[in-house]
Amino acid sequence: MSVRKIIIDTDPGQDDAVAILLALASPEEIEVLGITAVAGNVPLHLTEKNARIVCELAGRTDVPVYAGCDAPLERPLVTAEHVHGKTGLDGPDLPDPTITLAEGHGVDFIIDTLRAEPAGTVTLCPLGPLTNIAQAFNKAPDIIEKVQEIVLMGGAYFEVGNITPAAEFNIYVDPEAAKIVFGAGCPITVMPLDVTHKALVTKDRNDAFRALGTKVGVAVAQMTDFFERFDKEKYGSSGAPLHDPCVTAYLIRPDLFTGRHINVEIETGSELTLGMTVADWWRVTDRAPNAIFMGDIDAQGFFDLLTERLARL
Numbered sequence: 001m002s003v004r005k006i007i008i009d010t011d012p013g014q015d016d017a018v019a020i021l022l023a024l025a026s027p028e029e030i031e032v033l034g035i036t037a038v039a040g041n042v043p044l045h046l047t048e049k050n051a052r053i054v055c056e057l058a059g060r061t062d063v064p065v066y067a068g069c070d071a072p073l074e075r076p077l078v079t080a081e082h083v084h085g086k087t088g089l090d091g092p093d094l095p096d097p098t099i100t101l102a103e104g105h106g107v108d109f110i111i112d113t114l115r116a117e118p119a120g121t122v123t124l125c126p127l128g129p130l131t132n133i134a135q136a137f138n139k140a141p142d143i144i145e146k147v148q149e150i151v152l153m154g155g156a157y158f159e160v161g162n163i164t165p166a167a168e169f170n171i172y173v174d175p176e177a178a179k180i181v182f183g184a185g186c187p188i189t190v191m192p193l194d195v196t197h198k199a200l201v202t203k204d205r206n207d208a209f210r211a212l213g214t215k216v217g218v219a220v221a222q223m224t225d226f227f228e229r230f231d232k233e234k235y236g237s238s239g240a241p242l243h244d245p246c247v248t249a250y251l252i253r254p255d256l257f258t259g260r261h262i263n264v265e266i267e268t269g270s271e272l273t274l275g276m277t278v279a280d281w282w283r284v285t286d287r288a289p290n291a292i293f294m295g296d297i298d299a300q301g302f303f304d305l306l307t308e309r310l311a312r313l
């Protein structure tokens with residue numbers, strides 16, 4: 001397997017943090033060209049700071065972190081402090097970053113990188129609202145055909161919604177951006193709630209992170225403990241879902257996931273179902289497939305991979 005060059009587009013977020021740590025811990029499979037922050041779980045000034053905190057936690061001060069868009073394309077920002085806490089990274093007590101933001105806008109970094117690298121060699125990994133990616137495609141349509149793949153966390157079919165009864169948070173926050181991305185024609189792989197709601201941080205799995213005894217292991221245990229409180233109450237499950245690391249785990253172990261190549265459209269018109277991913281899981285339309293929509297995960301294999309890789313940092 002060759003090393004995949006990726007850009008992580010993110011709104012950390014405790015689960016974003018774990019996704020980034022997994023990528024940085026896996027140099028045999030993943031080379032992180034840069035991280036672009038976007039407004040989402042919390043406002044941009046916090047997500048870009050949190051991304052730098054996470055790189056520093058991993059000892060990877062060489063990874064450039066850019067600030068991207070501070071609001072969705074056409075709507076006011078909706079945030080999720082009720083899940084992630086006031087900072088977006090509540091749980092561990094991590095120091096302010098010493099690394100500074102890279103110069104330039106995150107959207108321009110995405111454009112310049114895709115233009116500079118050979119076509120079909122850069123994978124985009126959006127872990128938040130799709131604003132930065134859509135903005136880059138709008139500004140520089142020539143980069144669309146150069147994308148190797150977009151592997152994103154967002155949407156839902158059987159699990160329907162987590163921010164409204166019909167919509168998953170990342171897509172709901174910027175549905176117009178999601179519509180642009182899903183309509184762009186790039187290969188897309190989607191990690192929806194159908195997958196992530198099976199990736200539950202049970203007590204045993206949380207204990208395994210803590211038992212690493214490292215700074216990273218303890219911080220990840222504290223992060224996953226934090227949103228646990230909220231999610232367990234909400235879902236009544238044995239643990240909280242760990243959404244975003246499914247994206248970076250897929251780049252390392254695609255065999256942990258199964259899904260279908262189907263058509264996925266984004267609802268942007270309805271008040272009631274705004275941001276819904278209308279996924280043709282049963283292939284009842286003749287709309288052309290535009291995404292591999294995952295439906296299942298080997299959850300224990302996923303957590304074993306996470307624990308084994310985080311132990312390296």
Ligand SMILES: [Ca+2]
Nearest residue numbers: 013016127128
């Ligand atoms: Ca996220």
